[in-house]
Structures are given as structure tokens and as C-alpha cells.
Amino acid sequence: MTGERMRILSAEFIRSCAGPEQFLKSDLPEIAFIGRSNVGKSSLINSLLQRKGLAKVSRTPGKTRLVNLFRIASDDSRLAHFVVVDLPGYGYAKVSKSLRAQWAPLIEQYLDGSEQLRAVVVLVESRVLSEQDRETIAWLLSVGRPPIVVATKVDKLKMSERVGALRRLQEGLGLVEGAELISYSSVTGEGRERLWAVLKERIRT
Numbered sequence: 001m002t003g004e005r006m007r008i009l010s011a012e013f014i015r016s017c018a019g020p021e022q023f024l025k026s027d028l029p030e031i032a033f034i035g036r037s038n039v040g041k042s043s044l045i046n047s048l049l050q051r052k053g054l055a056k057v058s059r060t061p062g063k064t065r066l067v068n069l070f071r072i073a074s075d076d077s078r079l080a081h082f083v084v085v086d087l088p089g090y091g092y093a094k095v096s097k098s099l100r101a102q103w104a105p106l107i108e109q110y111l112d113g114s115e116q117l118r119a120v121v122v123l124v125e126s127r128v129l130s131e132q133d134r135e136t137i138a139w140l141l142s143v144g145r146p147p148i149v150v151a152t153k154v155d156k157l158k159m160s161e162r163v164g165a166l167r168r169l170q171e172g173l174g175l176v177e178g179a180e181l182i183s184y185s186s187v188t189g190e191g192r193e194r195l196w197a198v199l200k201e202r203i204r205t
Ligand SMILES: Nc1nc2c(ncn2[C@@H]2O[C@H](COP(=O)(O)OP(=O)(O)OP(=O)(O)O)[C@@H](O)[C@H]2O)c(=O)[nH]1
Pocket: 035, 036, 037, 038, 039, 040, 041, 042, 043, 044, 056, 057, 058, 059, 060, 061, 062, 063, 064, 065, 088, 089, 090, 152, 153, 154, 155, 156, 184, 185, 186, 187
């Protein structure tokens, strides 16, 4: 898959949602990003959209606490206008129980309820296999939203470690034969074109 590069014409923050009543009611397709705290969701969104400070990035896990919506315009006719959804990370132990109890339903309400949701991207750390990632993928499959799985921070892996690490992830996550695991680095931009290609394919169908 080659194809010309898609250009992002504009990317703007819409709002942060603390409850389902704030979710968007529009006819724009939505793409959501989910994964453990600190896995690199906000960084990947910035990298995909080539906007440095759009989604807030932090070294401290638990940075994104609400459902953040961004309105995007591109020069690709198949994806001229769409919405990117940055979800709070799951599995961050240091966040208080009450906060966590508030997030999980919010994420589920969004993922389960949104009518405009066209693609869910699950981010997993290339070097770490987590039970929660497995559960998230299983849950998405059970609600009829087969995710696109992306292995993040591949720049941290030596070339010699890569193949093994990605195979372990593929097997460990129980991804069916042929299901694609896209490796990504928000530092180098590796994986960007591939992910866009897969997203466009998803949204078109
Ligand atoms: N080396 C490397 N570091 C990354 C990459 N992506 C993110 N990081 C770093 O990982 C940390 C967390 O990144 P975020 O993008 O804030 O992660 P998040 O998943 O949005 O985190 P929460 O909002 O807390 O759930 C930051 O210190 C980033 O600089 C990557 O591709 N490579």
C-alpha cells in the first residue's frame, strides 16, 4: 500500500466529556484510542495528526481523565471530516478507586453507545503483555467492535528484539491468525502511514 500522504488541514479540540450527555451528537465518523495509562495514546494522536501539543502528554500516568474530543479536517476525500476521541487510560493503580470507578463506565458508555464510532484503536506496549489489554480486546469483540491493535514505543526495542516481542504480543493477546498488529513509534513516526491506511479502510467499509 503506497498512496499519497494524507494532509491534516485542521485539528481542533472540541471538549472534554465527564458524562455521556456531553458526547458528540453529529454525523461525523469517530475514531477512538484506548489503552493502559501511559501507553502513549495522546502521543500517538499528536503523531498521527502531526500536531505537537494537541492532546496532552505526560510522563505521569493518568494524565487524560476525561473523554477528549477533537475535530479534524483532512485533504483525503474519504476522510475529509472526522472526530478523534482520546480516552482515559485504564489500569493505573495510583488513581483513587472512586476516580477509576468513574472512568470505566464512562469509557464503556462511550465505546458501547456511540453510533458514529467507526474504529477503535487499542494501544499496547511492545514489551509488556497485560491481562487488561487482553480483557479490553475481548470486551471490544464481545460488543461487536473488533479493534485495530497497535504496539507502541517500538523505538525502545532493539531491532533484534522486535520480531520476538511482536510475535509474543500477537500470541499473548490471542489475536486471530492474520489479524494485524501495527508497530508504532510516536518518536520516529514509524507506523503512521500504515495506521492511516488501515483506518481509512475501516471507515470506508
Ligand atoms: N520512546 C517513546 N516514548 C513514548 C512514545 N509514545 C509516548 N511516549 C512517552 O510515554 C509517556 C506517556 O505518553 P502519553 O501519550 O501521555 O500516554 P497516554 O497513554 O496518553 O497516558 P494517559 O493519558 O495517562 O492514559 C510520555 O512520557 C511520552 O513521551 C513512543 O512512541 N516512544
